[in-house]
Amino acid sequence: MTAYIDKIKEAARRVLSEKKVDAVIGFKSGSVAMMTEPCLISSAEDVDKLVWDSNCRLNLANYAKGRKDKVAVIAKGCDSRNLVTHIIENQIKRENLYIIGVPCTGMVDKSVIKTMCPGDITAMTENGDDIKIVCDGSEKALKKPEVLQSNCKTCMHRNPALFDEMIAEPVKEQEVADRFADIKKIEAMSGDDRWKFFEDMLSSCTRCYACKNACPLCYCPTCFVDESRPQWVGKGLDPIDVRTYHFLRAFHCAGRCTDCGACEAACPMDIKVRLFTKKLEKDCFESFGWEAGMSIDERPPLDTYKVNDQESFIR
Numbered sequence: 001m002t003a004y005i006d007k008i009k010e011a012a013r014r015v016l017s018e019k020k021v022d023a024v025i026g027f028k029s030g031s032v033a034m035m036t037e038p039c040l041i042s043s044a045e046d047v048d049k050l051v052w053d054s055n056c057r058l059n060l061a062n063y064a065k066g067r068k069d070k071v072a073v074i075a076k077g078c079d080s081r082n083l084v085t086h087i088i089e090n091q092i093k094r095e096n097l098y099i100i101g102v103p104c105t106g107m108v109d110k111s112v113i114k115t116m117c118p119g120d121i122t123a124m125t126e127n128g129d130d131i132k133i134v135c136d137g138s139e140k141a142l143k144k145p146e147v148l149q150s151n152c153k154t155c156m157h158r159n160p161a162l163f164d165e166m167i168a169e170p171v172k173e174q175e176v177a178d179r180f181a182d183i184k185k186i187e188a189m190s191g192d193d194r195w196k197f198f199e200d201m202l203s204s205c206t207r208c209y210a211c212k213n214a215c216p217l218c219y220c221p222t223c224f225v226d227e228s229r230p231q232w233v234g235k236g237l238d239p240i241d242v243r244t245y246h247f248l249r250a251f252h253c254a255g256r257c258t259d260c261g262a263c264e265a266a267c268p269m270d271i272k273v274r275l276f277t278k279k280l281e282k283d284c285f286e287s288f289g290w291e292a293g294m295s296i297d298e299r300p301p302l303d304t305y306k307v308n309d310q311e312s313f314i315r
C-alpha cells in the first residue's frame, strides 16, 4: 500500500496545478501510531502532506458530500462505492467530483494489533504483507492478512467501482468462500441467544456517535436521535434507547452500506456495529441481487418498484 504514495501525490499535484479541482481529499499522518487523519489539500505545495498506508481506514466519501466546490477524492474500493451512492442520492454532482482510484489490499485492524502487542505502540511500518510494530521499544513482526479488518477479509470489491484515473493496476479481487458466514452464525441462534448476544454486544456502547459520524451514509440534517419534536429515542444509556439507535441507524443504511468498516474502526469501545448493517446487506443481496455503489446508472432496490419483486417480508 505504501508503494502507491508517490503516484497519489503526483496525481494530486497535477489535478491541483491544472485547476481541474479546487481541493483534494486524502489522508495525512495522525498524531499517534496506526492512525491517519482525513485532510483537505487545496494547494499543490501541500501535496507532500499526503500519506497512504494500511491505516487509511476511514471512508473519504464522508468528507466529499454536500460540498459546493469541485473535489478530487483518493478512493479505495469502498470509498468509491459510497461516492457512487452519494451521486445517486444527489449529495454529490458527478461533474463536481474527480476520483483518484486506488486499488486496495485491505486495512489493518488496530484493535487486533493492540491485542497481539499489548503495551505502548509507538510506530508501525509495512512492506507488502510484512508489518513491523514497535511496542514498548521492541520490534514485533506481523503478517498483514492476520491483522486485516474483518470487513476487508471478505471484501469482494477492492478496486474502485468508479474512477477518473487509477494510480496503479487493479489488484486481484478476493475469492471468499462465504462472506456472510458471521451473519449466518447469528441467524442460526435461538431468539433468546440472539437477544443475549446483541444485549452483551451493546452493553458497552456510550452513545458517543463516532459510528454515525464516521459513516458517509449518515447525512440527515437532523439525525432521528437528535429530534425533539417528537423525541423518537431517549438520549441516555437505557438499553432500549441504545438498541433503538442501533437498529434504526442500521435500517437507514439498508441497501446503501458498502461494508467499508469506518463505523467499526471509529468505535472507541470496539463494538462490532457492522453486524447490523451486514445483515441488511445480506438481505438486500439475497432478495434483490443488490450490492450498493456499483453503478451510477442503477437505482437502489428500496427506491424502486418492480412487479416481480419478492414481497415475502410483508406477507
Ligand code: SF4
Pocket: 076, 077, 078, 079, 104, 105, 106, 107, 151, 152, 153, 155, 156, 157, 158, 159, 259, 260, 261
Ligand atoms: S473494504 Fe475493501 S476496499 Fe475497503 S478498505 Fe477493506 S479491502 Fe479495501
Ligand code: SF4
Pocket: 059, 082, 214, 215, 216, 217, 253, 256, 257, 258, 259, 260, 261, 262, 263, 264, 274, 277
Ligand atoms: S454503516 Fe459502517 S460499514 Fe456501512 S457505509 Fe457506513 S461506515 Fe461503512
Ligand code: SF4
Pocket: 204, 205, 206, 207, 208, 209, 210, 211, 212, 266, 267, 268, 269, 270, 271, 273
Ligand atoms: S461508536 Fe461505538 S460507543 Fe459510540 S455510539 Fe457507536 S457503537 Fe456506541
